[in-house]
Amino acid sequence: MTAKNVSTEENILNVAREVFMRNGYSGTTMQRIADEAGINKSLLHYYYRSKEKLFGQIFAEVFSQFIPELGKIFMTDMSLEEKIRAFVDSYIEGFIRNPLIPIFVMQELSTNPQNLADLIRKSGIDPEMVIRTIMESLKKEDLNIQDPKQFMVNMIGLCVFPFAAQPLIQRLIFNNDEKAYSKFLLERKHEVSEFLLNAIRKG
C-alpha cells in the first residue's frame, strides 16, 4: 500500500461523499463520480466493487460520525446546563462545517430504514446506553422537563432543522442573502442554548 494508493482511494471516497451528499443515491452515477475524481469508471470498480458498496461505506461513516459525540458529552460530570451548551455548540459547529449531512442522512433513512439496525450494529455504538445516560442526566436535576424524550427531540431538532431546511429558510426569510444566513447560523449556537434553558427553567 503505497502513498499514492491511499491518496487515490481516499480521494475517491471524498469525491463520492460530496457527490452522494449533494444528489442522493439514485441521483448519482458512477460516471459522475469518476469524472469529478479525475479518474475513469474502471478504477472505481477496482477499489469499490459496486455503487452500493461505495455508498454503503460512505453512509456508514457519515452516519456514525455524530452519535458518539452525543454520548460523550452527556457522560461527563458537567451540570445539565453545561451539557446542553456543549451539545448545541458541538453539533451546530459540526453542521456548519458539513451542512449537507442532516438532509442526506434523513433522506436516506427515510427511503431506506431497513438497514438502520445494521448500521447501528456496525458503528459499534450502543444507542440504548447513550439514550439512557442522557435520560438520567435530564431527570437528575430539578428542571421543568416533563418528558425527557420530548426534550431530546426538541434539542436535536433545534440544531438540525436550520440546516435541513436551509434553501427554504434562506429564500423565504432572508431574501436569499447567503451571508445573512451564515450569520444567522452562527448566532444560533447562543440562541438555541438560551432558548432551551429558558424553556425548562422552573417557575
Next chain:
Amino acid sequence: MTAKNVSTEENILNVAREVFMRNGYSGTTMQRIADEAGINKSLLHYYYRSKEKLFGQIFAEVFSQFIPELGKIFMTDMSLEEKIRAFVDSYIEGFIRNPLIPIFVMQELSTNPQNLADLIRKSGIDPEMVIRTIMESLKKEDLNIQDPKQFMVNMIGLCVFPFAAQPLIQRLIFNNDEKAYSKFLLERKHEVSEFLLNAIRKG
C-alpha cells in the same frame, strides 16, 4: 370527459404523489408509477407529457399546501399565545396526516433550489407579506423574543423535525415501537406549544 377519465387521471396523480414522496424524483421510475397505478407507462405520458411535468405538478401542489395557512393564522387578531397554539396544532396535525411531506419538500429543495422562486410565484403567495405579518405580530407583545427570525425557525423546526427524522428517532429513542411514536407525535402538539411559550416568557 367521462367519469373514467377523471378517475384515471386523478388516480395517476395520487399514486405518483405517493411514489415520488417515498423515493424522490430520481429514485422514482415511470414504470414504477405505472405498475402501482395498474396502468402502463404510455398512459402516463398521455395525461402528463413527461416525468418532469408530472413531478412538477405534484411538487407544486404539495409545497403550496402549507404556506397560506401560516399567513392566515398570523393575520387574525388572536393573541400571540393563541396564534402560536393555533399554528403548532394546525401544522403538526397536517404532518400527522401527511408524514412524508417534510422530508420530501426539504430533500427536493436541497438538490434543486433554483425553481423555488418559480414555485413561490406560481403558488400566488407573497411570502414577504406573510413573514412581515408574523414579525409584526411577534414584536407587538411584550415577550422575550430577541430575534423574531430565530423564533420562527425554532417554532417551525420543532413542528417539522420529528417527521423528517421519524425513522431515526423511532428506532433510536422508541425501540422501533410505532405505536409509541404515534402517541409521541400526538402529545407533541401540547408539548411544543408549552415549550415555546415557556421559552419566551419574561422574567
Next chain:
DNA sequence: ATATGGTTTAACCATTCGGACAAAAGTATA
C-alpha cells in the same frame, strides 16, 4: 358508421451498472 378519446402494444434510443480485456505506467525487489 364514423369519429372521439382512453388504452395498450411495440418499438426506439440513450443511459446505467458492471465488467472483460489489453496495454501502459509505476513500484518493489532480487
Next chain:
DNA sequence: TATACTTTTGTCCGAATGGTTAAACCATAT
C-alpha cells in the same frame, strides 16, 4: 538491471432499465 507485481487507463460490451413516441386497438356516443 531484470523481473514480478500493482495501479491506472482506454475501449468496448452486455444486459437492464430509463423516458418517450407512434401506431393500433377498443369502447362509446353521436
